[in-house]
Amino acid sequence: MTVIAEPGVAAAVPASKPSRADNAVELRDLAIIFGRTKEALALADQGANRDEIRDRTGAILGAYKVDLDIRNGEICVLMGLSGSGKSTVLRAVNGLNTTARGEVMVCHEGALVDVATCGAKTLRDIRLKTVSMVFQQFGLLPWRSVRDNVGFGLEIRGMGAAERRAIVDEKLEMVGLSNWADKQVQELSGGMQQRVGLARAFATDADILLMDEPFSALDPLIRDKLQDDLLALQEKLHKTIIFVSHDLSEALKIGNRIAIMEGGRVVQFGAPADIMLRPADAYVAEFVKRMNPLDVLCADAVMTPTAKLSREAGAVMMDGDGGAVALTLCSEGKPLTLMINGQVRTIGAVDVSGAVTRKGDVVVAPAELPLKTAIDVRRQSNYPIALVDQLGRLAGLCDHEDIYRGLLR
Amino acid sequence: MTDWLTTHKIPLGPVLATAIEWLTDHGQAFFDFIAIALSALVDGLTDLLLWIPALILVAAFAIGAYALHRSIGLVAFIVLSLLLVINLGYWEATMQTLSLVIWATATCIVIGVPVGIAAAHRPWLYQAIRPVLDLMQTIPTFVYLIPTLVLFGLGTVPGVISTVIFALPAPIRLTQLGISTVPEALREAALAYGATKRQLLFKVELPHAMPTILAGVTQCIMLSLSMVVIAALVGADGLGKPVVRALNSVNISMGFEAGIAIVILAIILDRVCKRPERRAKRRSA
Ligand SMILES: Nc1ncnc2c1ncn2[C@@H]1O[C@H](COP(=O)(O)OP(=O)(O)OP(=O)(O)O)[C@@H](O)[C@H]1O
C-alpha cells in the first residue's frame, strides 16, 4: 500500500511527480475517438462533452485528455461505469486502439517507447515481449488443450515445442492447473479458464499485464478467490498491472492506485484511501457512498498526525490536555518512554494483523493497520493507539474520535 | 411496339458465342494444356484404382474408414455394398466416377478455400463474387456444358470442368462463412500476443473455420456426384454412362443398377467425410 501524505494535503495528483524512470506506462494527453477524428477532437477541445460530440459528428469520444503515470510494479485500476472508456484506454496501451492524439509511452527493453508512433515492427515486439493481456471472456482457443493455450504467446514468438513446454508447465503449476494440462479448455469451469488466461499472460514473461475485467464473468466466490490469487502472485512477481474493473470494491481491494473514469475522462487518480476520504466530485462520491470504509481504510488515513498533537516539555500528550499520559520520543521521533501519572509504564506493540507482540499499557502499531483491526486494538486498550511508520517513528495517534470521523467522513 | 422490340434484338447470345470463339482461337494452347493435364490426372488415378485388385481395395477402404471412425457398422456397410457393386459389374465405372469426384473436389478445394479466405477478409470482394456464385449454382448445367465442350473437347475433362463450376460455390461460401464468423475476441487475443496476419490465419482463423470448411468439402463431393450423369453426356467415363445408355435404350434394369451404385458411392463418401466434422463439433461444443 502506498504511503499517503498527510491527510488533506494529498489530492488527486501525486504531490511530487515520480521520475520518468519509475514509470512502466505513461499516458500523456491521450485522446481516442471512434469515427471522424478531426471534427470530434476540435469539438472536444472547445469543451463539448461526449453526447454533444456524438450528436454533431456521429463520432464517439472513447477517451480524452487522459494523463496517467503507472509506476513499475504497481497495480493500477481503471474504474468507471459501463461505457466510461476503461477498455478503450487499456487497449491503447498495446495498440489495439489507435490514438487520435497524445502519447502512450510503454517501457520496452529499458526505454520508453510511444506505442502510437513506433511502427508495426516495434509494436509487434512490444506485444510479444513486454505487454500481455487477460480478457473478460478469457479469449482462449477452444480447439486447443490447456497447455497449448498457455503456450500460445510463446508459439507466436516462434519458440520451439520443447522449450515452450518447460515454461508452460511452470506457469500451470503457478496457477494450480498442472493436472489439467492436457484437457480441452471447454472442459474447465469459468474460474479455471481464467486461470489459463492468467497463465498464458504470465508465460511470455511480459513486464506489463493488461487485464480487462478479468474476473467479471465469474461468480462472486470464485472472483474473490482469484483476486486473492492474483495478489499473491503479484507479491512474488512484481508485474506492472493495469486492471479494468467496474466494481469499486474490487478496485479498492487490489489497486495500489485507482483511476476513476467518466465519459472518457479520468476524474480522479489516487490511492484507495484518497478516493474513499476525498472523492473529487459527485460522481466519485456516488461510487464511494456504497463502500464500507472499514474494508478499505487504514488507521493512518484517519489518525491525528504527530504534528497536530499537543505536547508538554517535548513529550506527546496521549490523553489530550489531561496531561496524565506522556510519551517521550527520541531524537529520531521513535516512542521512547511512557509516563502515566508520573510513573514509567511499558510500551506494548501489535503487528499489522493486530496480534500482540509485546504487552504494555499503550499500544504501538504499524501505521498501515487496517481500520477494522484498529477498532479492535483500541477497544482492548485504555489509551489511543500510537501509530509508527516503517522506520518506527511516531506517525500519529488513533483514538475513538478519529475512527468515528473516518467512518462518517 | 413489341414488333419494334423484337426487331431490335440485343445480340446477347451471339456476343457470348463470339467471346467463346475468340477464346478457342487465341487460348487453344492453354485449354489444350488444361485438358491434357486434367485427363492425365483423372485417368491416372482411375488406372491406379483399377490396377489394384478390387478385393484388396475394398479391404483398404474398410481399414481406412475404421481408422477414421472406429465404427464397425460403417465398415460392414462399406464392405457389403462394395461387394454388391462388384457383383453387379459396375466396379470399373464406380472407380472412374470416384476418380472424377476426387479430382473435381480437389480442384474445388484448391480454388475455393483461398477464394473463400480472401472473400472473408475483404467484404467488397465477397459482395462482388456473390452474384457470380449464385449464377454458377442456378444457371442450367447444359448451358455451360456447351462452351466447355467447345473449349476442351469431348471426354472426361469437360465433365470435370462442369462439375467444378457447379460444385465450387459450396466450398467458397462455407470457407467465407467459417472465417468471417471467428469471434472478434479470439482475433484480438491473437493480435494482443503479437500474431502476424499469417499466424492469425493459420493459428486462429483456419482452425476455427475447419468444421465449416469440412462441411463445404462434403457438400462439394455430393454436388460432384450429382453431376455424374450430366458429365457422362459429354463423354466422361463412370457410372453416368450406363445411366445415359439405359435412358437411350429404355433399359430399366441397367438404369436401376447404375443408380444404386451411385447411391452407394454417395452414402460411403458422405459417411466417411462427414463424421470427422461432427466429432470436431462435439469436441468444441
Ligand atoms: N471499436 C469501437 N467502435 C466504436 N465505438 C466504440 C468502440 N469501442 C468502444 N466504443 C465506444 O467507446 C465508449 C467506451 O467504450 P469502452 O469499451 O472503453 O467502455 P468500458 O468503460 O470498457 O465499458 P464496459 O464496462 O461496458 O466494458 C463506448 O461508448 C463504446 O460504445
Ligand SMILES: [Mg+2]
Ligand atoms: Mg470494457
